[in-house]
Amino acid sequence: MHEMSLTESIVEIAVEAAQKEGAQRVTRVLVDVGALSHVEPEALEFCFAAVSRGTLAEGARLEIARLPGAGWCPDCGKTVALTERFAACPECGGFRVQMTAGDELKVREMEIA
Amino acid sequence: MCSVCGCGEAQLVLDKDKPAGGHAHPHDHVHDHDHDHDHHHDHGPHHHDEGAIDYGQGPAGAHAPGVSQERMVAIERDILSKNDAYARENRRTLAAKGVFALNFVSSPGSGKTALLARTIEALKGRLAVSVIEGDQQTSNDAERIRATGAPAIQINTGKGCHLDAHMVGHAIETLDPEPNSTLFIENVGNLVCPAGFDLGEAHKVVVLSVTEGEDKPLKYPDMFVAADLLLLNKSDLLPHLDFDVGLCLANALRINPRLQTLVVSAKTGDGLAAFVAWIEASAARRAAALAKG
Numbered sequence: 302m303h304e305m306s307l308t309e310s311i312v313e314i315a316v317e318a319a320q321k322e323g324a325q326r327v328t329r330v331l332v333d334v335g336a337l338s339h340v341e342p343e344a345l346e347f348c349f350a351a352v353s354r355g356t357l358a359e360g361a362r363l364e365i366a367r368l369p370g371a372g373w374c375p376d377c378g379k380t381v382a383l384t385e386r387f388a389a390c391p392e393c394g395g396f397r398v399q400m401t402a403g404d405e406l407k408v409r410e411m412e413i414a
Numbered sequence: 415m416c417s418v419c420g421c422g423e424a425q426l427v428l429d430k431d432k433p434a435g436g437h438a439h440p441h442d443h444v445h446d447h448d449h450d451h452d453h454h455h456d457h458g459p460h461h462h463d464e465g466a467i468d469y470g471q472g473p474a475g476a477h478a479p480g481v482s483q484e485r486m487v488a489i490e491r492d493i494l495s496k497n498d499a500y501a502r503e504n505r506r507t508l509a510a511k512g513v514f515a516l517n518f519v520s521s522p523g524s525g526k527t528a529l530l531a532r533t534i535e536a537l538k539g540r541l542a543v544s545v546i547e548g549d550q551q552t553s554n555d556a557e558r559i560r561a562t563g564a565p566a567i568q569i570n571t572g573k574g575c576h577l578d579a580h581m582v583g584h585a586i587e588t589l590d591p592e593p594n595s596t597l598f599i600e601n602v603g604n605l606v607c608p609a610g611f612d613l614g615e616a617h618k619v620v621v622l623s624v625t626e627g628e629d630k631p632l633k634y635p636d637m638f639v640a641a642d643l644l645l646l647n648k649s650d651l652l653p654h655l656d657f658d659v660g661l662c663l664a665n666a667l668r669i670n671p672r673l674q675t676l677v678v679s680a681k682t683g684d685g686l687a688a689f690v691a692w693i694e695a696s697a698a699r700r701a702a703a704l705a706k707g
Contacts, residue, residue, distance in 0.1 A: 303576055303607035310493050318489050328484060332493065339610050339636050387635045387669050396668055406493045414484040 370403025504614025
């Protein structure tokens with residue numbers, strides 16, 4: 302369950318930014334999670350309530366944007382959609398696809414009060 | 415109180431036979447964090463005991479006053495940025511002392527600890543080795559390593575499924591590896607979570623044993639992508655199994671074409687000479703790269 306420590310990082314980052322802004326509390330946190338990243342969004346949601354308790358982010362809503370995966374296939378010479386990290390190219394079946402998007406793991410923005 | 419992070423008065427014991435007196439951060443320089451955040455701990459007190467650091471404690475709170483209306487604030491920060499900042503710090507600390515660090519990752523039961531103990535024996539008289547052991551509980555592994563004569567510290571992660579760079583930073587401070595030595599970090603047995611956490615090591619080494627199935631690299635690709643070297647362990651069991659070494663290595667290379675591979679046995683010592691040579695060559699290459707700047 303490394304989602305627990307990732308969630309601790311999300312809360313730390315949000316609380317730090319909220320303190321810098323002089324906020325009283327955080328009401329919403331928006332995070333980007335790539336479809337090919339090693340993170341289960343449901344687990345993040347599950348952990349968030351527990352980890353944020355007693356912090357400025359307690360009670361905040363965690364919104365997870367799932368970004369689609371994509372990769373560059375040198376054989377097809379174009380960007381193709383990827384549903385698995387090391388999947389074959391959906392067009393030519395080759396395994397030389399280099400992932401170009403989908404492993405994002407980022408706190409994008411938050412709403413504070 | 416610990417000058418590094420303010421964690422409570424505690425005793426760390428590197429070697430059970432030679433308990434360190436009082437609080438054992440062996441040097442008293444100011445711990446210089448030059449990344450842009452405070453070194454603060456929202457994790458509750460972690461407990462230092464008998465050569466072990468315990469992270470089984472949950473998160474605690476933080477409060478700040480202030481008044482404002484609801485508004486959006488852009489943050490755009492990587493969730494792993496905190497860990498990565500600590501990892502950079504570890505890398506800097508290790509580089510300054512010329513310490514070559516390897517992060518060993520695998521599923522539980524692949525034979526990591528036996529492999530490390532055997533490798534330490536093989537490196538005796540050639541390279542000084544110290545070890546950071548990560549497990550959820552017990553200091554059994556650190557004791558097995560200490561039996562070889564190498565200094566070892568145990569980190570107990572509690573419910574944690576991996577080591578992170580912050581824990582390892584503390585362990586490096588406490589262990590204080592000697593200059594120009596090699597540091598083995600044995601991660602928690604888990605083929606998933608440790609892949610995402612940089613500890614400041616030079617290389618991740620993934621250990622897989624021949625009792626696990628040739629398709630492990632396909633089932634748990636993240637770890638095989640993160641690693642630079644694959645050690646296929648327990649080769650002494652091959653005569654009793656239907657394990658296809660070629661297929662396993664082909665699967666690993668499909669996931670990571672740059673991966674180097676060695677077939678070894680911690681029991682018989684087969685292949686360990688090649689691993690020792692890899693360590694010496696990689697450490698020398700790293701030292702040369704650092705000297706060049």
